[in-house]
Amino acid sequence: MSKNLYLFAGVVALFLFTGLVLTSWNQTLLILNFALVSSIMALGVNIQWGYAGLFNTGVMGFAALGGLAVVLVNSRPVPEAWSAGGFGILAGLALGALTIAATIFLRRRMVKGRARSLATVALLVGGFFLFRAVFDPAVDAVEAINPTIQGNLGGLGLPVLLAWPAGGLLAALAAWGIGKTALGLRSDYLAIATLGIAEIIVAVMKNEDWLARGVKMMDLKERPWPVPYEVSLQQNPRFLELAANWGFDPVSASSVVVKLCYMVMILIVLGLLIWLSERALNSPWGRMMRAIRDNEDAARAMGKDVTKKHLHIFILGSAVIGIAGAMLTSMDGILNPGTYQPLRFTFLIWVMVIVGGSGNNWGALLGGLLVGWLWLIVETLGPMVMGGITAGMAPGPLKSHLVDSAQHMRLLTMGIILLLVLRFSPRGLIPEK
């Protein structure tokens, strides 16, 4: 344990050093909050991979669903849009769901054969056109309403804190659908299926403007935050006085305070999740999960429904990722589907889990902090370093190319770190107990 304490102490020192020497405190807190939220996602991946050996490459999708939940729960409803086509959209979606349910029912009731195949196809095709007939005009109507700032249905107008569990719920639903089809098959299939669903979730969020304005983005700052606004802090005389007393510039002080508030909230959620997962891991249930992971055949022979247990774990882990995704979006104050990049959201999280130590929750946290720090600090320091390297070079296309490409260095760095850890320390910094 003492080694792990040193590791965490090292991380604290790293962040202090970043704040004191490398950049501003504001920047450091930004990195820290990003790293902490990423740690929660890493926790979710660790639940899936470390406890059950499930390979999820769709972290991005589940995180994006969390972000969507913030819009759906928190943002103000648009009554005109609802009256114009909101119920049409809901009816369309219900029709779509009904078609799928009817198809499943039909396939269960009919005997296998050509008649069943034909009926399935007919039902699906018919259902699809019916869905489009109801759905499309409703969407057009909604998107026509005040398109420069609205054009969407809006949300429920509920407090943003409710959006966090809602994000988990949304992600859990998606995980249930994916898990139902891809679990129980060979392990690579889950990886490929989750890769696909993540792309599709983000594509839906980019293109369905009625949902959350798509790439036109959703500004969430007009709604009450769980923390004070920077702007209102800057207008608060008491705050200004405090800042002046401590010798801080009020603008940067306000954003530091806001970030500190977020940090505390993230830490609470993180602590709660770690506590719960540690409890679960050391319960009979956790021991059974690890037994299944280590020897699926033996577990099956003992009568355990391995696929079902995997489904539970997969849903749980995805829900945790969804919660983290919701927190990230409410922290950013904006939902921009364009920022969901698989390299940043899916594969970076994987690097965190592997580096930290798969199967260990504290490892996921450590990996999240370290790799999160590295990811963002390279963004800041990379161009500086590259500038130093190229300082002696004559200005020209090569020099500017090198300076421009510094931002891509981090992909290379992440890949090399991942490969080195897998090769030389496959159990990570804090191995499973």
Add this chain to the structure above:
Amino acid sequence: MDILNALVAFLNFVFIPGLAYGSQLALGALGVTLIYGILRFSNFAHGDTMAFGTMVTILVTWWFQSMGIGFGPLPTALLALPFGIAATAALLLLTDRAVYRFYRKQKAAPTILVIVSLGVMFVMNGIVRLIIGVEDQNFADGARFLITAGDFKTMTGLTEGLAIKTTQAVTVVTAGLTVAFLFWFLQKTRTGKSMRAFSDNEDLALLSGINPDRVVQVTWILAAAMATIAGVLYGLDKSFKPFTYFQLLLPIFAAAIVGGLGSPLGAIAGGFVIAFSEVMVTYAWKKVATYLLPDSMAPDGLLQLMSTDYKFAVSFSILILVLIFMPTGLFKGKSV
């Protein structure tokens, strides 16, 4: 009712683009399926391997162009292709030596190899972005069309034009030649047969004295060739952008799984299934329907099943259907 014009519209907007795209996917899926058959893991770095090979080809193409070397009406990239393949093969052999071999000797679980391939994907992606950047690169040159729509109209007197881009013709011909070579190699040569034997039954292949290292090396070289050719053809036909190549992973995997992982014939069939479904689902059929239906029944809408933004959803849905109803794919790949 104007069947001829409807047919031409169909050929022009659905069949020919689908054929070209299907050829590109088939080549990509062949690489995935070969690696799966021999090395037994799904290579997530394949999209970025394609990007790397294409990048090298583009650089050599630019160099040729700067020296005034061209290929007549054909794209110069075809001349540069062998260089791209050689560089990619060298990179993959180096990667195997430095990375994959260690896990192979350990007999690591396939999932571990998949994660390792993620790391390789990162590195390759980083290299490509570092060298050529993230922007779109257009490197097609030579004649743009084999037949232009206008020529076709004057030739046939039809109102609907049929345009065949040079890159489309080049894609189909090159893909055909490549596939023919690959099948000849696998079916007729001693090395090719030993690869099939190794894929079929590794232990027995070892007992028969087949050298696994050699089989693995040849596999990487073939995968490099397939990936580079697929990538260059895709880039010629559309354009080169590193991130697009990463995204191609999904349709390529879908194609390989639909055909049956490990089955080369399946990979080709899967490539065309995915490509044609994608094109047909995202094509607006209004034009074709207008020719076929009487004026009174002319459609108001675009008759488009799904917007092109959702083309990934098409490959994904097919993938899911295959996973549910026939996990071993059309051509009975390996399910374990």
Add this chain to the structure above:
Amino acid sequence: MAEPFLIGDGMTGGYGAADILHNCTIAVEKGQIAVIVGPNGAGKSTAMKAVFGMLKLRGGRVVLDGEDITTLTPQARVHKGMGFVPQTHNIFTSMTVEENLEMGAFIREDGFADTMAQVYDLFPILKEKRHQAAGELSGGQRQQVAVGRALMTRPKVLMLDEPTAGVSPIVMDELFDRIIEIARTGISILMVEQNARQALEIADKGYVLVQGANRFTDTGKALMADPEVRRSFLGG
């Protein structure tokens, strides 16, 4: 007495920490048939795999034609003239019969058309089906492909792990006839058999293993005649 052509002498070892074989000795003379029999879990297959180098020995040695091959890998033993037919997964199911035989001859640098002709002479049905995928054949035919594949290297010793597992009695007799024919060409045969009675009938030498150790060793006939062997291992 001169050393036998192939001998696994005093072999001790197993796959993991626990030994399966305890000072077990198996040998076969040139052109003869040696059969390993014994109850389930007696280590019959393990003994054969040990001779072929598929597990690490802690004690004992393996000598082929006067040469100590104890440390060689199975692949290297193939080059030395040993052919091995595993019990299961012993053919390339997706490849044609002829390709299976070709793969058997993979290590040969010379022409192997004559060997293939000999295999086809031995198993005429294979010639008939040579362009068919081996996986489509019946169980007995698959075993013929498996044996044929191993013969393609022109081995000096052919090792068969339960060649008649899962085939009908008629096919089994047929297969045993072919094995005798192979032995007559001067190839030594070492095989593990579940059907002890029939196997001992054709065996020049029989080994009865119990718990990884030699219990009885004698000629096939003598073992068949031994009342204790009959009672304990041949079902009376």
